[in-house]
Amino acid sequence: MKQILEIDLRNQQVTVQLRVINKWVTQVVSGACFYYSSDPSSHIICSIGGNVAENSENLHCLKDGVTTNHVVGLKFVISDGLVVDVGVTVPEMPGYELIYLLGLKGH
Numbered sequence: 001m002k003q004i005l006e007i008d009l010r011n012q013q014v015t016v017q018l019r020v021i022n023k024w025v026t027q028v029v030s031g032a033c034f035y036y037s038s039d040p041s042s043h044i045i046c047s048i049g050g051n052v053a054e055n056s057e058n059l060h061c062l063k064d065g066v067t068t069n070h071v072v073g074l075k076f077v078i079s080d081g082l083v084v085d086v087g088v089t090v091p092e093m094p095g096y097e098l099i100y101l102l103g104l105k106g107h
């Protein structure tokens with residue numbers, strides 16, 4: 001679960017597996033002058049999955065928002081083994097914000 005699956009610079013979206021280290025996301029897009037702004041101080045060791053679970057934040061969040069503001073879609077497995085997909089690939093899409101209902105800290 002440590003793979004970066006897709007980099008879509010045009011739409012400023014990266015699809016990752018949950019144990020991808022936060023800093024890796026910035027590393028793969030920095031050549032195109034992008035960075036992943038939701039980077040807690042632990043970004044060299046923490047994972048995107050941990051960031052989502054904790055709704056991590058940092059100084060950039062004052063301007064760019066916390067982790068949940070950057071997550072447009074999630075695929076996860078619940079305790080009975082069911083695989084659930086929520087979200088869309090288009091940010092700010094009308095409709096229910098299901099990602100906020102998943103027990104994330106929210107704001």
Ligand SMILES: Cc1cc2nc3c(=O)[nH]c(=O)nc-3n(C[C@H](O)[C@H](O)[C@H](O)COP(=O)(O)OP(=O)(O)OC[C@H]3O[C@@H](n4cnc5c(N)ncnc54)[C@H](O)[C@@H]3O)c2cc1C
Pocket residue numbers: 018019039040041042045046047048049050051052053054055056057058
């Ligand atoms: C030196 C240091 C600096 C830090 N700075 C910040 C900061 O600036 N801002 C901030 O918000 N936090 C900070 N933290 C706290 C922590 O690093 C973050 O909350 C980070 O997002 C946790 O990610 P992790 O991969 O280390 O998760 P872990 O510590 O491994 O897990 C955290 C929680 O998330 C759950 N979890 C992890 N991965 C998954 C998954 N794939 N699916 C479901 N649940 C999962 C775990 O079960 C656990 O309950 C800091 C921590 C340290 C040690």
